[in-house]
Amino acid sequence: MSAYAELFNLSKTFPSPQGERVIVRNFNLTIDAGEFVTLIGHSGCGKSTVLSMVAGLSSITAGGLILAGRELTGPGPDRGMVFQSPSLLPWLTAFENVMLGINQVFFTAPLYERQQIAEYYLSVVGLADCMHRRPRELSQGMRQRVGIARAFALKPKMLLLDEPFGMLDALTRYELQGVLLELWRKNRIATLMVTHDVDEALYLSDRVVCMTDGPAAEVGDIVPVHFPRPRDRASVMEHPDYDPLRERLIEFLEIHAHRRPSAVPGERSVALTA
Amino acid sequence: MSSTSLPVTATPGSPASASHPFRAGFQRWFSRLDWFVLPLAGAVAVLALWYLSSATWAKDLPNPTRTWIASKPYIVEPFAKRGELDQGILRFTWLSLILVAKGYAIALVVGTPLGFLLGISPLFTRALDPIIQVLRPVSPLAWLPLGMILFGGWKGANVSELAALFTIALCAMWPTVLNTAVGVRAIPQDYMNVARVLKLSRWKTLTKVMIPATLPYMFTGFRLSLGIAWLVIVAAEMLTGRPGIGGFLWQQYNALIYEQIILCILTIGLVGFVLDRLMSVVERRFRSV
Numbered sequence: 001m002s003a004y005a006e007l008f009n010l011s012k013t014f015p016s017p018q019g020e021r022v023i024v025r026n027f028n029l030t031i032d033a034g035e036f037v038t039l040i041g042h043s044g045c046g047k048s049t050v051l052s053m054v055a056g057l058s059s060i061t062a063g064g065l066i067l068a069g070r071e072l073t074g075p076g077p078d079r080g081m082v083f084q085s086p087s088l089l090p091w092l093t094a095f096e097n098v099m100l101g102i103n104q105v106f107f108t109a110p111l112y113e114r115q116q117i118a119e120y121y122l123s124v125v126g127l128a129d130c131m132h133r134r135p136r137e138l139s140q141g142m143r144q145r146v147g148i149a150r151a152f153a154l155k156p157k158m159l160l161l162d163e164p165f166g167m168l169d170a171l172t173r174y175e176l177q178g179v180l181l182e183l184w185r186k187n188r189i190a191t192l193m194v195t196h197d198v199d200e201a202l203y204l205s206d207r208v209v210c211m212t213d214g215p216a217a218e219v220g221d222i223v224p225v226h227f228p229r230p231r232d233r234a235s236v237m238e239h240p241d242y243d244p245l246r247e248r249l250i251e252f253l254e255i256h257a258h259r260r261p262s263a264v265p266g267e268r269s270v271a272l273t274a
Numbered sequence: 275m276s277s278t279s280l281p282v283t284a285t286p287g288s289p290a291s292a293s294h295p296f297r298a299g300f301q302r303w304f305s306r307l308d309w310f311v312l313p314l315a316g317a318v319a320v321l322a323l324w325y326l327s328s329a330t331w332a333k334d335l336p337n338p339t340r341t342w343i344a345s346k347p348y349i350v351e352p353f354a355k356r357g358e359l360d361q362g363i364l365r366f367t368w369l370s371l372i373l374v375a376k377g378y379a380i381a382l383v384v385g386t387p388l389g390f391l392l393g394i395s396p397l398f399t400r401a402l403d404p405i406i407q408v409l410r411p412v413s414p415l416a417w418l419p420l421g422m423i424l425f426g427g428w429k430g431a432n433v434s435e436l437a438a439l440f441t442i443a444l445c446a447m448w449p450t451v452l453n454t455a456v457g458v459r460a461i462p463q464d465y466m467n468v469a470r471v472l473k474l475s476r477w478k479t480l481t482k483v484m485i486p487a488t489l490p491y492m493f494t495g496f497r498l499s500l501g502i503a504w505l506v507i508v509a510a511e512m513l514t515g516r517p518g519i520g521g522f523l524w525q526q527y528n529a530l531i532y533e534q535i536i537l538c539i540l541t542i543g544l545v546g547f548v549l550d551r552l553m554s555v556v557e558r559r560f561r562s563v
Contacts, residue, residue, distance in 0.1 A: 091486040
């Protein structure tokens, strides 16, 4: 049985005056169909680089990507992307922003069907009453709701979330995590999310992948998260495994926070795949 | 203690305004009308300087009264046509505006795509930037003879009009070119990422993302270009002798009739001001999107 999405020996290097600068080295990960995987690590460790390589926005130096049996080259709407900043086009309304992608993916469908798709997803994320407003008339949280609706509306094979709630206040973040989880429960799209919020990772994901610090970041530890779904925040946090898992993740981050980048050993044996 | 000190330390303004109610009233009146009074004072000062100059050191300069009397027929009958170079002031203005509109249109049609190319392609920028920087400061007075030479050989063509259009377009183009290029380079990477993730075609990326994102910059360029186009018109009409506000000015000077020159200067200034205001209204509309 093969995995739904496979990242094998994904590497990223930049040429620099001091020779090759290795950002990510031999990153291996498999994601099952309908699985929610989260990448955590310190800021600048290269986790966003991994995500943008999967998205096709950043070139891959070595290694490769397979999604649903096909090797990926370059970006495409088969991977729904939610950026850290909502990245909405300010001259289009929320509805038009979502339609831009829908028109691209479902170009054979009649117009009213495409409009229904946009209206459906905007309603599900709670924007039924303000879908015809422009981004500047929406709050930061509402803009990110549009970003989530835009990603799901394309019915992508995979969902890529790049610290989607990083710019929001705590209350809005909780709300949007709920919105995301609800949409994901209905659609069960294989998801790769990047975050540095340990609680967010535990609440949302099936597995948490810890990345070692860059340069030359790799997979450090993979932590399975077996809270029953559908989840709600209270029962997840009361689960007897919650605190030990949280402890384990934070401990990992702390160990790697104190490691100086220059002291990175050349070879490290790590668990590469789950 | 406090009861005796109270009247002594009363608010500093109150005894003054109580003893000088007139001054307080004047201040209130002035603060309400200063938008009108101050510009009027400035205009009166300039008029006084003009009177003084024409009476003392600049004997050839007609004073404001003589200017007004000589200019009156051109103002009260603004659309009269008494001869090719003797027409009402608005009729001349209209002729000039048409010429500017044509030259300006050429500047935008050529300048905007050129700016886009410069913004998109670093190679193109490296190739053309030096020559643009050299050509940009060249005066319209220098371009006009070149235009005459370029179009001089065209049979049946209105050479002076073509040369004037060439000059206006060439001088007015640069702000549009440079601002569009800056605007294209300033398109946020986020917007381009959206276009890439959605796999928009080149055409859709251009029309749905790049052009809307660049519009505010483009319109700043358009506004500056219009200002230059209007500046150039006078020079172009002077040298080609075309009827228009600048041609009229030059003709009156050559005919030693100095009274209407100030009229022409004021008209050119007013029209330029109005054009700039109109363009900034349009510009602000696009900026707010």
